[in-house]
Amino acid sequence: MTGEGRARFERIYALLRSRICLLDYPPGVRLREEDLAKEFETSRTPIRRVLARLEDEGYLRSVHGVGTIVTDIDIASLEQVYRLRVELSELIGKLSPVTPDEEAADLFGAMRARCEALAKSPNQRAFAQLNMDFFHLLMTLTENEPLQEFSERLYYQTTRIWLKTAAGLDGYEDTLASEIDFFLREVSDIATAVACGALETVGQIRRAHVAMSFARLKARARGDALPEDS
């Protein structure tokens, strides 16, 4: 696969994966190849090429005679994914870190501003998008491509499930504002560390926040009350 067809493939792939992560296609939803083919003005063949990759990466599950279903994950499997994600988070500052220039620091500052604005008027969709944008900005801090690729996989797999509870899709209506507040702290801390050029610190902060994020997720799943922030 090469040339123009390759570009189309990447476009469709990135778009569908984004839809899955942003919960436009929530877990359990059934996609139909014919519909997607019509939307992207092509035949089923190239669509199937994209769906195959999404299936290999664990976002979808195609069942013969039934359909292509967006996967859900049980808390046990999610724990394994999160544990690895915690470890990889720290590596951002260790493996081929790029020394951030002033422009990078500004980008992180802009991210903090967006986050502060969001905290004033919480919005699920905007939060999901901001979270994703911030992740991709973080990834620019390392040049290690395999690390980028694996981190992306773990991010997309865990974040959409986490968003499901944070956004109230699983019966938790009050968590969104709280999660935005936690996220604002993370963005703020990391932006400061980036401004100082302390990339190892960035990795450690990120690691801590990913771990806490999962702890809150588990607490909600158990039905516990969230610890009040002080």
Place this chain on the structure above:
Amino acid sequence: MTGEGRARFERIYALLRSRICLLDYPPGVRLREEDLAKEFETSRTPIRRVLARLEDEGYLRSVHGVGTIVTDIDIASLEQVYRLRVELSELIGKLSPVTPDEEAADLFGAMRARCEALAKSPNQRAFAQLNMDFFHLLMTLTENEPLQEFSERLYYQTTRIWLKTAAGLDGYEDTLASEIDFFLREVSDIATAVACGALETVGQIRRAHVAMSFARLKARARGDALPEDS
């Protein structure tokens, strides 16, 4: 994809990937979909499904109108892959380790015996196979599936390139016996650690050996600088 077709897919995928890692398909070789379809008694469609996955994972590169070529990797990219592999190696003993029972210890002992036998009569192909079997045995020491998956990816990508030099395909004829000797030490050390139930130690030993393995690879690459004949 499900049921019988799924099993066939996995079978062909594992076989082709194994052929790539064992250098039955050395880097640069061109595969033809039609031939593979004939070998596995099917049409091009299921074959293309397998090749697509192998391409997504970086083992192959399909070029329209030309063919499907087994990838090679430059030393720079390989360094990134190795660095991440070093870090992940240690996680085997940290993330969801399984406490090895007596049977597991025996399996590692048997692996050591195979390795000692190989040291007496070096053989490239047998070494490649043993190395691969040992890797898969190591993977049984963790229950963390994402870690297993990523480790496999990094292993297959690096090992085939490393084997290329260790096996003399790149102009190094004397390295095979030496590499087998290094490998014997690693297997021996790890077998001992497993027998003691010291999984953290296993991870640390593995990490050290992966790092040293890459150091030797780089040293060979630097000392050589011979022009490619074409």
Place this chain on the structure above:
DNA sequence: GATGGAGTAGTTGTACACAAGGTTGCGAAT
């Protein structure tokens, strides 16, 4: 002899028809 260009053989990419498999709902028997 070197060079340029059209032709040809061979390969992957796409579209589409059909096979295989599953779900759903209706109807008859109990």
Place this chain on the structure above:
DNA sequence: ATTCGCAACCTTGTGTACAACTACTCCATC
């Protein structure tokens, strides 16, 4: 009323023809 069976319908999986594209050969031209 309930349950079993069957049939129509829908969706993914496979096979195949053809389009798109590349590399190579051969021959005319300079």
